[in-house]
Amino acid sequence: MDTLATKTDPAKDLDVIVVGAGMVGTALAALLAQAGMQVALVEARAEPLGWHDVDDTQAGARVSALTPVSQRLLTHLGAWPAMARFRVTPYRYMQVWDGEGSGEIHFSADEAGVAVLGHIVENDVTQAALNDLVREHPKVACFFGAVPRTLQTTASGRWLTLADGQVLHAPLLVAADGARSALRDLAEIDVTSDDMRQEAVVTTVKCTQTHGGTARQAFLEGGPLAFLPLTLNDDARFCSIVWSTTPEHADTLAGLTPEAFGQALGEAFGHRLGGVSVCGGIYRFPLVQRHARQYVKPHLALVGDAAHSIHPLAGQGVNLGLMDAAVLAEEVINAWSRGAPWGELSTLDRYERRRRWDNTAMLGLMKGFRELFGSRMPVFTLARNLGMSGMNRLAPVKRIVMRQATGERGRLPLSCR
Ligand SMILES: Cc1cc2nc3c(=O)[nH]c(=O)nc-3n(C[C@H](O)[C@H](O)[C@H](O)COP(=O)(O)OP(=O)(O)OC[C@H]3O[C@@H](n4cnc5c(N)ncnc54)[C@H](O)[C@@H]3O)c2cc1C
Incomplete structure (x- = not known):
């Protein structure tokens, strides 16, 4: 295991543990660390992706x-x-x-x-740039080639035991480990699922x-x-x-x-x-579209695909995940800087309230699109063709749709304004 934990005593000094160093988890870790919080970033892959892994002559598939x-x-x-x-x-x-x-x-x-x-x-380009922000950051302890094994809760926070036996503790543990989140299962959070x-x-x-x-x-x-x-x-x-x-x-x-x-x-x-x-x-x-029934529990929060995975037809998945990271970071940093308990539900519920509606609306919209466009019934074909061509002539409606698609929805966190 590649451990940069020498910068801190991970069992004692952590403010937040983030599991999953994909685009969403890494962005979250960087936001928290840049505000001065002490973060552990736990990732299953053995090595962080770097610029040397990105081909400058050929585009990556994802x-x-x-x-x-x-x-x-x-x-x-x-x-x-x-x-x-x-x-x-x-x-x-x-x-x-x-x-x-x-x-x-x-x-x-x-x-x-x-x-x-x-x-x-x-x-890979986004990931390489985000990795640069955390790799050498003095407030981030990276644990690569590491996966959680067990999870315990006490009044002071969450205790996470890694597969190699190391134990980490923090007032807040965040699952950013993707659509099939193992941490979400360890925390016994159920999902609704639409194959x-x-x-x-x-x-x-x-x-x-x-x-x-x-x-x-x-x-x-x-x-x-x-x-x-x-x-x-x-x-x-x-x-x-x-x-x-x-x-x-x-x-x-x-x-x-x-x-x-x-x-x-x-x-x-x-x-x-x-x-x-x-x-x-x-x-x-x-x-598979999935949505966690809860985003938060005491001392625990889900972000990104661990909280919701969505059909790629409107290209929203990582954008929603980055908004989760930005809103959670804003709420947690606000609480931490006032000396309030950032891992407790009084703080975490605000994150869930700010994000659940937006994510639910987008998941519902994608389901509606699939059903409308997936139907071969003549009435649906007529409706969507008339609807599309009609909307194409309605500039104000198109402007509203565009604002939604470009992410300008609801109260944005300060980091995104
Ligand atoms: C075909 C396709 C096209 C898409 N197109 C778009 C698009 O145009 N726009 C858009 O916004 N979104 C798009 N998406 C969705 C987007 O790719 C995802 O929403 C995004 O990658 C989720 O990021 P994440 O960081 O939450 O999760 P992930 O990218 O899944 O990252 C999770 C991280 O956790 C790690 N991990 C997993 N398990 C463990 C464990 N047990 N312990 C430690 N670490 C673990 C993984 O190695 C990984 O690094 C698309 C998806 C697909 C399938």
């Missing part, structure tokens, strides 16, 4: 559409300049259409009154036409197909593909040669960017 609000948080943290220097692709336009009908809707940054609608960023019977098939492609800074998505019979713009070394013909479809269709797609897969993508996409050739590995992710 990308996220980061909203301008997430960009502000990453700027506040100090991660964004390194990300922007390495590789981020802004998009100013979005096109969404019904592959089974005639409905189509277009959005633009100008209509929304913003500089960009968002950026497509490889997850969407869909898988996301993910790859990177090069098209014959440039993407024009536009994120495109077609709703097809099996699920949505997104072409997300990527610019590599000034070449704007790359796209990251997320094709959500039935497991049976995903089996068929995964069995194709790269050439045949590129052709299938081009056809399904109506050849809007010309010819398509696959230039990365092809990966599959089963899609």
